[in-house]
Amino acid sequence: AYAWLCDVAQAQLCRHTWLVLGDGATFSDLKTSVDGNIAVGPGAQLDFTNGATFDGEILVDDSATVTGVTGGTVGDLDNDATTAIGLNASGIALDPTQTFGSITGASTITASAEDGIDVVSIDRLVLKNPGDVLTISGDADDFMIINIGSRIDLSGQSELILDGIPPQNIIINVNIGAFTRLAGQSLVIGPTVLAPMTEVELGGLTQLTGHLISGGVKGDASAIEDSRLHGNGAISNSTALGCSESQFYDNL
Secondary structure, three states, rough: OHHHHHHHHHOOOOOOOOOEEEOEEEEEEOOOOOOOOEOOOOOOEOOOOOOOEEEEOOOOOOEEEEOOOOOOOOOOOOHHHHHHHHHHHHHOOOOOOEEEEEEEOOOOOOOOOOOOOEEEEEEEEEEEOOOOOOEEEEEOEEEEEEEEEEEEEEEEEEEEEEEEOOHHHEEEEOOOEEEEEEEEOOOOOOEEEEEEEEEEEEOOOOOOOEEEEEEEEEEEOEEEOEEEEEOOOOOOOOOOOOOOOOOOOOOO
């Protein structure tokens, strides 16, 4: 786990200042407020005609399809896509310190690794009903990698609460092809979601205050603030992926 975090910290995932939709990714059917900068990579699709609003700068590759927004050009993102995909796969392969088959109701995951880096394996994380609260507990010096095997569905009245552990110290690492929906009515996602080979559905009144690295984004989220969304690409100025100003890896 320590080596994987160091790999993430040293990876070239910090070269761009943009939300990047890469190689065929989609960002569509949105009724979303996006406050930030976007780069639309080769072959990607971006649709802002369904009530979405955008405040920032946009760069658009010549081969991308963009509706409702104009822009210029972006550079080659392939190396960053390869890096993100490789880190995703190697993170899934880490030996877990805690294992859960399915979490379908109120639960608490507590950091407990002696070296301060927990690897938590969850096959299915499905929370929808009132009272379905996932609490992640730890200290400011704890780090947690949460590997999702086949499904993460935080919707309905579900909540994610962090108790003591900073959001930038958590990476939710989603396995290739795992169903991924973040659509709660009062859901706030602070940790980084690393899902470079998975389309992520946003909905409800979900607020993303961290970072999302995905193979595509669809749905209807109310607000995407202070975050960097990107599909098959890379970001800069992240508080969670080891950029120079980050505090995430100060203890590594």
